[in-house]
Amino acid sequence: MPKTILVTGGPGFGGHNVVIIGTGYVGLTTGVCLASLGHKVICVDKDKTKIEKLNKGIIPIFEPGLGELLKDHRNRISFTQDLRGTVQGGSVVFIAVGTPSLKDGNIDLTYLKKAVAEIAKAMRGYIIIVNKSTVPIGTGEWARKEIARYFKGEFSIVSNPEFLREGTAIKDFLEPDRVVLGLEKQEDGSFDPRPKEIMLDIYSSVAAPKLLTDIKSAELIKYASNAFLATKISFINEMANICDRTGGDVKEIAKGIGGDKRIGPQFLNAGLGYGGSCFPKDVDGLISIAKNFGYELEILKAVNKVNKRQRVNFANSIKKVLKKIKGETVCIWGLSFKPNTDDIREAPAMEIIKALQKAGYKIQVYDPIAMENAKKDLPKIKIKFCESAKEAAKGADVLALVTEWPEFSEIDMSEIIKVVRNPIIIDGRNLFEPQEMRKIGFEYYGIGKQ
Ligand code: NAD
Numbered sequence: 001m002p003k004t005i006l007v008t009g010g011p012g013f014g015g016h017n018v019v020i021i022g023t024g025y026v027g028l029t030t031g032v033c034l035a036s037l038g039h040k041v042i043c044v045d046k047d048k049t050k051i052e053k054l055n056k057g058i059i060p061i062f063e064p065g066l067g068e069l070l071k072d073h074r075n076r077i078s079f080t081q082d083l084r085g086t087v088q089g090g091s092v093v094f095i096a097v098g099t100p101s102l103k104d105g106n107i108d109l110t111y112l113k114k115a116v117a118e119i120a121k122a123m124r125g126y127i128i129i130v131n132k133s134t135v136p137i138g139t140g141e142w143a144r145k146e147i148a149r150y151f152k153g154e155f156s157i158v159s160n161p162e163f164l165r166e167g168t169a170i171k172d173f174l175e176p177d178r179v180v181l182g183l184e185k186q187e188d189g190s191f192d193p194r195p196k197e198i199m200l201d202i203y204s205s206v207a208a209p210k211l212l213t214d215i216k217s218a219e220l221i222k223y224a225s226n227a228f229l230a231t232k233i234s235f236i237n238e239m240a241n242i243c244d245r246t247g248g249d250v251k252e253i254a255k256g257i258g259g260d261k262r263i264g265p266q267f268l269n270a271g272l273g274y275g276g277s278c279f280p281k282d283v284d285g286l287i288s289i290a291k292n293f294g295y296e297l298e299i300l301k302a303v304n305k306v307n308k309r310q311r312v313n314f315a316n317s318i319k320k321v322l323k324k325i326k327g328e329t330v331c332i333w334g335l336s337f338k339p340n341t342d343d344i345r346e347a348p349a350m351e352i353i354k355a356l357q358k359a360g361y362k363i364q365v366y367d368p369i370a371m372e373n374a375k376k377d378l379p380k381i382k383i384k385f386c387e388s389a390k391e392a393a394k395g396a397d398v399l400a401l402v403t404e405w406p407e408f409s410e411i412d413m414s415e416i417i418k419v420v421r422n423p424i425i426i427d428g429r430n431l432f433e434p435q436e437m438r439k440i441g442f443e444y445y446g447i448g449k450q
Pocket of ligand 1: 024026027114115
């Protein structure tokens with residue numbers, strides 16, 4: 001786990017005064033990492049319980065290494081519920097509040113708008129307002145007008161989209177592929193030098209290319225990145241579905257196309273598609289943004305459709321097998337939307353379990369970290385939350401692998417076969433080797449793999 005990385009060097013004059021509004025996955029990681037780079041950080045959150053925990057040194061989310069990094073830099077970071085008083089002249093105020101989807105796919109800016117109004121009311125002198133939340137194109141422009149209603153002095157707006165992934169957030173923040181800085185321009189077309197210099201100084205210890213661009217482009221870069229990655233995932237899932245019909249192994253296809261530098265090997269794992277708090281909402285968000293400007297984003301509509309279909313197909317495959325063997329108990333391994341996180345937002349497991357519950361099956365579930373969050377979300381119908389992977393497999397007619405936690409690949413499957421009722425694996429992430437599983441005695445079904 002990365003500890004105290006890139007602390008050497010750092011900003012030339014003892015660090016900046018940084019305020020972070022919102023201490024979720026992005027805000028807390030940003031705060032702790034910026035403190036590790038030598039800045040003086042105040043993290044603000046509305047959530048009383050979160051702030052109380054953080055003040056005791058407890059990290060309210062599961063993010064590997066974050067607790068240790070906080071402990072190492074505790075002297076440079078504080079936590080409060082009260083935004084007023086934190087914003088001083090010269091502060092750099094990062095906004096990292098949630099921007100969830102509305103039912104129609106549009107982006108809910110309620111939290112962001114409140115945060116902007118609160119910052120504006122607390123302003124007393126020049127500050128830089130840096131937006132890290134993922135927001136529709138034009139939000140920076142809107143924020144300038146909104147703040148000017150309350151504060152008559154000078155200030156700067158910056159868009160600094162965040163690309164970190166839950167589970168590897170610290171490394172992604174401190175060693176990113178690039179830092180994108182959307183800056184306001186002066187009348188002559190050059191970037192406003194004051195926020196430019198301060199932002200470059202804030203990130204001076206981060207050894208990554210800095211892309212300086214205009215605010216609207218920065219806002220769109222974030223959506224375009226996630227949309228492109230989601231497209232790769234749906235594309236390889238389409239190839240897997242072809243393999244299922246024609247023969248061929250999607251892992252070989254991924255190797256074959258991923259070896260082409262123009263394509264690259266990442267995000268080509270066929271399976272149950274993308275989930276989490278970002279990809280689904282950002283794909284929907286970009287479709288809505290485009291629509292609001294009179295443009296239909298046909299590619300992304302298809303990406304979305306393919307992603308949703310993967311989950312439905314998986315639940316249907318389980319039902320089909322159970323019907324054939326007249327079984328009724330399904331073991332689900334993995335609940336979080338991906339390994340190394342407790343986040344179950346838009347996790348395929350939630351939708352698959354609900355579909356199986358609706359069909360009347362008994363479900364036994366296990367996840368190394370996400371059990372508590374899943375308990376809050378899942379209906380309490382015919383569901384058993386188990387203490388171990390083995391307990392969840394006990395008496396199961398189908399073992400469905402939904403999240404590829406390393407723990408599952410390390411399990412001795414020759415022990416698991418002794419406790420299941422029917423030795424059938426439906427592997428939603430192609431985690432297991434089909435030949436190995438068949439040798440042990442399992443009937444094995446992967447995604448796009450024979
Ligand atoms: P989150 O829901 O985990 O955290 C948001 C926090 O903001 C919450 O703790 C909430 O209490 C707090 N908050 C809301 N309004 C507030 C206010 N007015 N004052 C103070 N605190 C307030 O969200 P997140 O996952 O960290 O995402 C934040 C933003 O970053 C979103 O726009 C998201 O799309 C984007 N993003 C997320 C990720 C990710 O992996 N989670 C990665 C990149 C970008």
